Amino acid sequence: MISPDNRIADMAKKARMAAAELARADPARTAAALHAAAGAVRDSASAILAANDEDLAGAHDLAPAMRDRLRLDAARVEAVAAALDMIAALPCPVGEVIDTRTRPNGLRLERVRVPIGVVGIVYESRPNVTADAGALCLRSGNAVILRGGSEARASNRALHQAMTAGLGAAGLPEAAIQLVDDPDRALVSAMLRAAGGIDLIVPRGGKSLVAAVQAEARVPVLAHLDGNxxxxxxxxxxxxxxxxxxxxxxxxxxxxxxxxxxxxxxxxxxxxxxxxxxxxxxxxxxxxxxxxxxxxxxxxxxxxxxxxxxxxxxxxxxxxxxxxxxxxxxxxxxxxxxxxxxxxxxxxxxxxxxxxxxxxxxxxxxxxxxADGGEFGMGAEIGIATGRLHARGPVALEGLTTYKWVGRGTGQVRG
The missing domain is CATH 3.40.309.10 (Aldehyde Dehydrogenase; Chain A, domain 2)
Known part of the structure; x- marks a missing residue:
């Protein structure tokens, strides 16, 4: 039997290879993948709603607010598809030159946006996160490993199938968007320990989930705390x-x-x-x-x-x-x-x-x-970061990038 750590390590290895391909892919291909995924969501709306009914039937103990987050209807499924189309239409931030400077010796320096790499997302209840997070990571050149709550397992699986259909239609690796389709809590712990395999963890859920992730993680965490x-x-x-x-x-x-x-x-x-x-x-x-x-x-x-x-x-x-x-x-x-x-x-x-x-x-x-990435014109959001480092507020495409310095010289040496 494969251990949780080895299972996640294998997924992370595949994600790393996919991320390398995404980083050099023409943005038109990721846009095409997202439009195809949006079409797949619309085409499979009845199957997605049936899967959601299955989840709701097993969610008797959820509080009303959590059931509302879990529930999908025709309008919400269409909103998921529309968000995918909207994200596809957004400019890809990868390669954007943030600033430039030329030193007195003629060395020209640029700060350029690059993908973070492999992102892990742990979330509760909301199945739309499967599509939104997958789309935002893809459009920003990142591979993503998704682990949704067990209460939304069937809905997440149905939406993930639509996302991978979009990847296949555009000729992009399906490992770019992977779903941990197993309720074993040990797999979450393995994701949080996967330093070197996963570059960033984003928790989406209640205060207790975020606190648990922050306490256990050995991977940097982009925190979304409660909205008081x-x-x-x-x-x-x-x-x-x-x-x-x-x-x-x-x-x-x-x-x-x-x-x-x-x-x-x-x-x-x-x-x-x-x-x-x-x-x-x-x-x-x-x-x-x-x-x-x-x-x-x-x-x-x-x-x-x-x-x-x-x-x-x-x-x-x-x-x-x-x-x-x-x-x-x-x-x-x-x-x-x-x-x-x-x-x-x-x-x-x-x-x-x-x-x-x-x-x-x-x-x-x-x-x-x-307070919503869509309302801010971002298409969707990974979450709303309440910390002070890297990203703050709705985290969308730019928040899923970092940067590197690119220098162009004419033979300068530092003697």
């Missing part, structure tokens, strides 16, 4: 705009990382009660501090943990804050560095918020649910 996101309604906010943004940020889709989890309302805001009532009327459970509870008897008391919780559900923590600095203090103490927004018609606090809130994405007068 805030909307701060400043006293100069337009009430109609504030209500529309808050409802969308919290309730458009509660199970995504861009959803608002805490609403901060300025103590001097004049339309606080209608704003909170709008959330309650939509079926959102509201947990508030003392001043928020006084607004409506349906508001439950917030516990200390509520300010640090990513609910991924129709639950919202609400705090009344004494001005701008108190709002920033709350975000600094409890935010996860993902996405935070201010609603105000006053340009001065908006400028301060955008400059001073240390999150990967900061927004003025817009819903936090725009």
């Amino acid at each position: 996101n805030h909307v701060y309604v400043h006293h100069a906010a337009d009430p109609a705009m504030a209500e529309a943004i808050v409802l969308d940020a919290k309730l458009r889709r509660t199970g995504i990382c861009g959803a608002m989890e805490t609403l901060l309302i300025d103590a001097d805001y004049q339309a606080t009660i209608p704003l909170v009532e709008a959330l309650l009327a939509r079926g959102c459970e509201v947990r508030g501090d003392g001043r928020a509870q006084a607004l409506d008897p349906r508001i439950r008391p917030a516990q200390a943990a509520d300010w640090d919780t990513e609910y991924l559900d129709a639950v919202c923590a609400v705090a009344i804050v004494d001005g701008f600095d108190a709002a920033l203090g709350h975000i600094g103490a409890h935010g996860s560095g993902h996405t935070d927004a201010i609603v105000t018609e006053d340009a001065a606090p908006a400028r301060r918020f955008l400059a001073e809130v240390d999150s990967a994405i900061v927004l003025h007068n817009a819903s936090t649910q725009f």
Whole structure:
């Protein structure tokens, strides 16, 4: 019996060979592969939905938000195919010259984008990640090893088949996009130990998954932590705009990382009660501090943990804050560095918020649910990185590249 370490090492070896071929492939071929994969997704939509039904039937214990992430329907399958077409249409970043300089001795230096190499992605629930991640890695010249959650095993397999059909149609190696189609947790551990075989690990899932990956990995990790996101309604906010943004940020889709989890309302805001009532009327459970509870008897008391919780559900923590600095203090103490927004018609606090809130994405007068690579014009995303190294915010094609220096001389020596 082949050990998990040897199985992953074999996959990584094949991926490395595929990555070398991708790095020198004409970008038109990767675009053709993605368009072909999009066609395969559309052609096999019924099979993909049947596989998803199989997964849903076995996912009785999943929380509602996780079931929503797992669920596919005709519109979501079409969205997967459309994302593949969109990524295919994006410029390939490989070979882009980031900057140039010429030294006094005439030596010309260029910093050029190159693929990372072999990327490993560990993810939960969302089968669309199989297609999105495979496409983004392919378009940026990387080979990828995918390991989805066991709850989405049939859906991931069906989508992976469409991706490999696209590779075959374009004459690219199928090993460029590999799927670990085995629920054995030891294979994940083997991926995390595969230094030298896998160049980067990207975890996509809940806080516990990311923390476990970071604790165990011997391969560099591009972390996507929880989205404990805030909307701060400043006293100069337009009430109609504030209500529309808050409802969308919290309730458009509660199970995504861009959803608002805490609403901060300025103590001097004049339309606080209608704003909170709008959330309650939509079926959102509201947990508030003392001043928020006084607004409506349906508001439950917030516990200390509520300010640090990513609910991924129709639950919202609400705090009344004494001005701008108190709002920033709350975000600094409890935010996860993902996405935070201010609603105000006053340009001065908006400028301060955008400059001073240390999150990967900061927004003025817009819903936090725009925290999405597709909404940023990236086609799709690997995840939203909340760290400070290499990439931050939605990670798409450029975030899946590194660079090398290229020097062109005329015989210069350093004597």
